Amino acid sequence: MAKEFLGAGWKFPVQLDDQHEIAMSRHEEDVQEAIWIILGTAPGERVMLPEFGCGIHDYVFAPNNTRTAGLIGYHVEQALNLWEPRIDLIEVNVQPDTANQSLMLINIEYRVRTTDSRFNMVYPFYLERGETG
Numbered sequence: 338m339a340k341e342f343l344g345a346g347w348k349f350p351v352q353l354d355d356q357h358e359i360a361m362s363r364h365e366e367d368v369q370e371a372i373w374i375i376l377g378t379a380p381g382e383r384v385m386l387p388e389f390g391c392g393i394h395d396y397v398f399a400p401n402n403t404r405t406a407g408l409i410g411y412h413v414e415q416a417l418n419l420w421e422p423r424i425d426l427i428e429v430n431v432q433p434d435t436a437n438q439s440l441m442l443i444n445i446e447y448r449v450r451t452t453d454s455r456f457n458m459v460y461p462f463y464l465e466r467g468e469t470g
Contacts, residue, residue: 365449368423369458372445375420376413376460391416393443393462401438401464406431409462413443424449431462439465 378390392412399405410431417426427446434440443460 365452365454365456368421368449369456371421372417372424372447372458373460375416376443376462389420396462397464399464401433401441405464406433406441409441409443413445413460417445417447423451427455434461439463 375389376391376393379394380390380392381387383389392415393409395412396405396409399408410429413429413431414426417424417429424447427448428444429446430444431441432444434442441462441464443462444457445460446455446457448455
């Protein structure tokens with residue numbers, strides 16, 4: 338019953354299931370996809386909700402240093418605390434990828450409030466536009 342509070346939503350990225358209907362995500366999977374959407378959305382990108390998103394996109398083309406990593410971590414914490422009420426953040430750690438100096442790895446450890454389950458994820462953030470994973 339506690340998991341029902343976590344809800345359900347369209348799978349991200351949007352895709353079809355085996356019955357050719359829109360695939361859905363439920364419970365903890367929906368929470369993780371919501372985190373991904375928050376971090377991938379720049380404030381101002383959504384016309385009907387211009388405040389939504391995370392300020393990390395201001396750091397595209399920023400130098401790859403500890404100051405940038407700290408600022409990115411700050412913005413991730415602020416956005417997740419504001420936009421994802423189903424979690425408690427445990428730790429956000431941002432560090433450069435050793436193989437790609439234009440890539441910052443955002444390690445997020447969180448706890449889902451209703452189930453008390455702990456999760457972690459890594460969100461790749463590219464300091465140069467056009468880079469891909």
